[in-house]
Each structure stands twice: as structure tokens, then as C-alpha cells.
Amino acid sequence: xxxxxxxxxxxxxxxxxxxxxxxxxxxxxxxxxxxxxxxxxxxxxxxxxxxxxxxxxxxxxxxxxxxxxxxxxxxxxxxxxxxxxxxxxxxxxxxxxxxxxxxxxxxxxxxxxxxxxxxxxxxxxxxxxxxxxxxxxxxxxxxxxxxxxxxxxxxxxxxxxxxxxxxxxxxxxxxxxxxxxxxxxxxxxxxxxxxxxxxxxxxxxxxxxxxxxxxxxxxxxxxxxxxxxxxxxxxxxxxxxxxxxxxxxxxxxxxxxxxxxxxxxxxxxxxxxxxxxxxxxxxxxxxxxxxxxxxxxxxxxxxxxxxxxxxxxxxxxxxxxxxxxxxxxxxxxxxxxxxxxxxxxxxxxxxxxxxxxxxxxxxxxxxxxxxxxxxxxxxxxxxxxxxxxxxxxxxxxxxxxxxxxxxxxxxxxxxxxxxxxxxxxxxxxxxxxxxxxxxxxxxxxxxxxxxxxxxxxxxxxxxxxxxxxxxxxxxxxxxxxxxxxxxxxxxxxxxxxxxxxxxxxxxxxxxxxxxxxxxxxxxxxxxxxxxxxxxxxxxxxxxxxxxxxxxxxxxxxxxxxxxxxxxxxxxxxxxxxxxxxxxxxxxxxxxxxxxxxxxxxxxxxxxxxxxxxxxxxxxxxxxxxxxxxxxxxxxxxxxxxxxxxxxxxxx
Ligand code: 6R9
Numbered sequence: 001x002x003x004x005x006x007x008x009x010x011x012x013x014x015x016x017x018x019x020x021x022x023x024x025x026x027x028x029x030x031x032x033x034x035x036x037x038x039x040x041x042x043x044x045x046x047x048x049x050x051x052x053x054x055x056x057x058x059x060x061x062x063x064x065x066x067x068x069x070x071x072x073x074x075x076x077x078x079x080x081x082x083x084x085x086x087x088x089x090x091x092x093x094x095x096x097x098x099x100x101x102x103x104x105x106x107x108x109x110x111x112x113x114x115x116x117x118x119x120x121x122x123x124x125x126x127x128x129x130x131x132x133x134x135x136x137x138x139x140x141x142x143x144x145x146x147x148x149x150x151x152x153x154x155x156x157x158x159x160x161x162x163x164x165x166x167x168x169x170x171x172x173x174x175x176x177x178x179x180x181x182x183x184x185x186x187x188x189x190x191x192x193x194x195x196x197x198x199x200x201x202x203x204x205x206x207x208x209x210x211x212x213x214x215x216x217x218x219x220x221x222x223x224x225x226x227x228x229x230x231x232x233x234x235x236x237x238x239x240x241x242x243x244x245x246x247x248x249x250x251x252x253x254x255x256x257x258x259x260x261x262x263x264x265x266x267x268x269x270x271x272x273x274x275x276x277x278x279x280x281x282x283x284x285x286x287x288x289x290x291x292x293x294x295x296x297x298x299x300x301x302x303x304x305x306x307x308x309x310x311x312x313x314x315x316x317x318x319x320x321x322x323x324x325x326x327x328x329x330x331x332x333x334x335x336x337x338x339x340x341x342x343x344x345x346x347x348x349x350x351x352x353x354x355x356x357x358x359x360x361x362x363x364x365x366x367x368x369x370x371x372x373x374x375x376x377x378x379x380x381x382x383x384x385x386x387x388x389x390x391x392x393x394x395x396x397x398x399x400x401x402x403x404x405x406x407x408x409x410x411x412x413x414x415x416x417x418x419x420x421x422x423x424x425x426x427x428x429x430x431x432x433x434x435x436x437x438x439x440x441x442x443x444x445x446x447x448x449x450x451x452x453x454x455x456x457x458x459x460x461x462x463x464x465x466x467x468x469x470x471x472x473x474x475x476x477x478x479x480x481x482x483x484x485x486x487x488x489x490x491x492x493x494x495x496x497x498x499x500x501x502x503x504x505x506x507x508x509x510x511x512x513x514x515x516x517x518x519x520x521x522x523x524x525x526x527x528x529x530x531x532x533x534x535x536x537x538x539x540x541x542x543x544x545x546x547x548x549x550x551x552x553x554x555x556x557x558x559x560x561x562x563x564x565x566x567x568x569x570x571x572x573x574x575x576x577x578x579x580x581x582x583x584x585x586x587x588x589x590x591x592x593x594x595x596x597x598x599x600x601x602x603x604x605x606x607x608x609x610x611x612x613x614x615x616x617x618x619x620x621x622x623x624x625x626x627x628x629x630x631x632x633x634x635x636x637x638x639x640x641x642x643x644x645x646x647x648x649x650x651x
Pocket of ligand 1: 310311388389413415417500514526527528
């Protein structure tokens, strides 16, 4: 077999003066692995500590006793690190540029002084509502500055925030409020996006019907649209911010106190509450933001993710603000009012680092290059991608049309669980290859394991599953309320390692190529979705007896959602019912979970013990049933022909 070796893409010739030089990477990486205590002991000092740490790392990956602690006796406050410590030198510098959905509305420049005042006031509102250290606060807000205020206000008083993406349905919101026992929900009246408005307040109202009536609701009157109002429960937060004082002393927090919970999909059961703590997470978010984007004073940093995802947490809020950066918050969508919007905003605000997802790049690429070519993008220095593997065509288009061959591309592989970048190139230091996340970040020890034996596969030109051999400061600490589940999910299958759930290849040059999830998680437009969640939503419909959901390749979304549905006896398998089920899943979970293809399946392929054989369903969904593999354990092999005959993807 001949192995095709993809050549490295050289660092753009005009790109010099990077923070990490090509010769530094190997040296620093080597030190970070050899002596993590001294490496991270030094890096931890990038933050301001109220009480310095004397201990750096205390971590154990042994199944049954997994425990992860970093900087454990240090005390700090995350909001002080993101705001107060910059005030002496940056009070008048813009912290947040808010670019509204409507391109004709004026962008807002929020200085560090203003941010400080808003966050202090917001924190005082939280206190006035009885929120105390350790209490959970759900933030269900669109991409508006108040989302940043709410997040940092929680951090200031030691409350644990849990941001729920505003695209999630009332049911999804309710289950998160209840899982973490939140005392309060912060939402907005309506959310403009792409010229349309979502009524968030009515979603919150619907969710709160399923929650304790002690849960309060703070409402940001953002558009001023009419909404329902429940006296005694609903609070006009902007009005209250005017009434409370402008100073709220920051609460000293232990490095290992939880900073936030973020719910994410896994291969089984309900979404898990990923817990990140204060010290390690913030060190890691700030450090990766600086090195991976070659962030320098005066840069204008734009991450297009939503604050509802981990990317928004680490690279819109915590990383940039901890570094005293100017961070762009964009309320809209890439294609409104036209497919030139991203580039218009880059030009308007003179963005220097631009960070987005492959699905957005593919969508814009499909609209034609003229939308980007006509804009002045000379301010851009570094481009980034995240969320899913980027196909080389999209990479080349991004490099050529957006970066104009001048900007290094950082393809950053990481996860909600990892807090920050794990495998990524560094601009100016690591040569790229289109489609490869390249090499590990400092302190990260990736291992390729044999999926069956769990043994390490050494050397290059190998493929297997991706695991990480030692802890890093940004690692999640537990699943909220369920440490057993944390250990079982990440440490049981491959003892001694953190298992990522991703497959991966290490090529002849030692470069890593993420090949996608190897578990029952699919990645739709960069959003993580558990197939079990969509199945649960489908079977909750009265006409559905059984459902099996798999991913299949989708040209824009990366993966699409393919649902095999078995109806109850007597139900009519009509197109109308398909539409009804699509709407059903949208309301049960949210629009991102809507199946792309539904196939009626009178029977599903099962083993004699009743397990659905997803491997076969995946092949049929991929329209690749030439090699179905071993079907000898099937209870009724006849169902397969039927499924192939009626497959929904003939592509
Ligand atoms: C940050 C984020 C995590 C999953 C991850 C992997 C996929 C993310 C990627 C990538 C290839 C990249 N993923 N970045 N795959 N190349 N650069 O996306 O977190 O939502 O938790 O998703 O996304 O499959 O396991 P999250």
C-alpha cells in the first residue's frame, strides 16, 4: 500500500514576529511534558491571584478514583482577572464591540470601564435576588452584551453560570434548569437574528412551567417587544441595574471552585453538565487565546461562535477578556442581509483574528467568492477554524479568498470537556496541512490507541482512537452531580487515559488528523448531538414505536441527521407525518436537532439479544451498502433488503 504524504503548507512569508517562534515550539512542548509543575507553575502567573498557589498539579486518572486539581490552594476571582486588573491601563479601551443583527443599527463599543460598571451592577442585581456563592444561574440569552455581563457577574459573586444556547427549546431549557437546580434564569424579551425574532421570554415561560415556582426570571428588555409578565417572578434587569449600586466587591474563590456548567451531548442518556473550575480553566483559556491566535495588544479578536457553546465561553469571553483584548460579539448570522456580512464586519471593525466553523466557510463558499473578494480584509492576520474536521477544499478557499495567502490558519481541535485548544497549529511556529489539526498544544499528551485492545499505537502513519495521557489545567473536573458518570464516560473504556470519543490518524510527519466521532455522537454544522437524544424525542411521539438515528455525510453541515422510524400499528406512514415528526423534534430539542432525512422502517436490524445494529444503519444512510460487513448475528436478515430498497439518501 502506498501512503500518500500530504506536504506541509509553509508559513506565509510576510508573517513574522509571532509570539512562539518555530524553534520555541519543540523546546517549550518538551518542557511542558517533562516538567509540568514548573511549566504550569510559571503559566499560572499570567493571572492575578488573591492568594498565590503553592501546589500546581494533583491529578489522578485511575478509574474509580479520578481526581483533577490544579493550583488547588490558590484563591482568585475570574471577573477581576477579566476586568478589574485591566482598569489601571485600559479603562478607555474597548473590551467588547457589539455588532447588532441589523447592519444599519450602530455598533456599540463597550470600554473596560463600562464593562466594569455593568458587571458590578448586574452582580448587585443577582445578590438582591438572593443568589449566593455556589448557587446556579441559567443564562438563556442571545448574543448581546448582557450575556457577557451576566456571565461575569456570576463569576464576581461566585455563582455558577450555565449558559443554555438560545436555540434550545423550552423542554431542553427546563431539563437543564432542573438538573442543576438553578435559582434563577436570565433571559431576554425577543432575539433578532437574520431579520427574524425569536420570543425567548415565551420559551422561558414555557420551560418554567416544569420547574420549581421558586425559580426567578430576570428579563433583559432588549428589543422592547411585548411579552407576558408574571409579577413577583419576573424582574426587569436593566431597570434594576440602574437602581442598585455600581460597586460589588469580588468574592475570593478557590481555584477549584466551579466557575460554570455547560451541558453537552454524549453517546447515551441526557446531556451531561460539564463542570469547569475557576483557576485551571482561566489559565488555559487565556494562554491558548494568546498563543494560538498570536494575540497581541491592540488586536481586534472575533470569534463567531455563540456564547451558548464552549467556544463562545473560552474565546469570546474568558480568554480574550483575561488578556485585555477587544472582543467582537455578533448578534446576527453570516448570510444576513447578504453573504458578505462576515467580511463587511471584518472590514468595518478592522478585525485581526477571525475564528469560525467549517460549516460557515462551506456555506459562504457555496455563495460565490465575489462576496468576499470585494472587501478589504487587510487587517486580518490569523484565521481559525473549530467544531469539526475541515475539508481541504474549504481550507484552501478560506486561505485563498479570506486570508489572501497572508494569514496562517489554525485548525483547533478541542471539546467542551477540554476547556480550550488541545491539538492545533501555532501561527508562525507550526506549518499547516489542509485538514489536519497538526500538533499538540503545550502540556497535551495525545495517544493513538488500538480501539479494541486499548494498547498505545506507537510511531507514525497509524490510526486508532484518540486519548490523552495526562491532565491539563482546562480539563473538566466532573459531571454536575454525577462523578460516577464522569469516570464511566471518559476513563473506563481505556483505563489510565482521558478518552475523547474521536477517531484519529497520525501521519508520517507526526501530524494529527481527527477523523470524527467513534461513538454515537454526531456533529451537525459543528453542533454536538447525541443520536440517543433525537431517538428519545422521536419515540416520545404517540405514533412512533421505535427510532434509530445515525449521521450521514452532508455537503454543508458536515453530518446530517438520518432517522429510521418504526410507527405503531395502524399509523399512516405519510409525508405529512414526516413533517409532523420534524416539527416535533424541533420543539422537543431545538431546530438544530431536526432530522434531515426520515425513513419509515417497518423493522430495524437487531441482534438476537435485541441490540440495534447501528453499523448497518450507518452504511445504508451513507448509501454505501456494498460492504455491510458481518450480518450473521442478525435476528431477521430480511429487514436489510427492505431498508436498502427504501433508503432515503440516494446520493
Ligand atoms: C470546541 C468544540 C467537540 C467535538 C470533538 C470533535 C469535533 C471540534 C474539531 C473537531 C476536527 C477540529 N471537533 N473541533 N474535529 N477538527 N478542529 O467544538 O466542542 O461542541 O464539545 O465538540 O467536535 O469531534 O470531539 P464540542
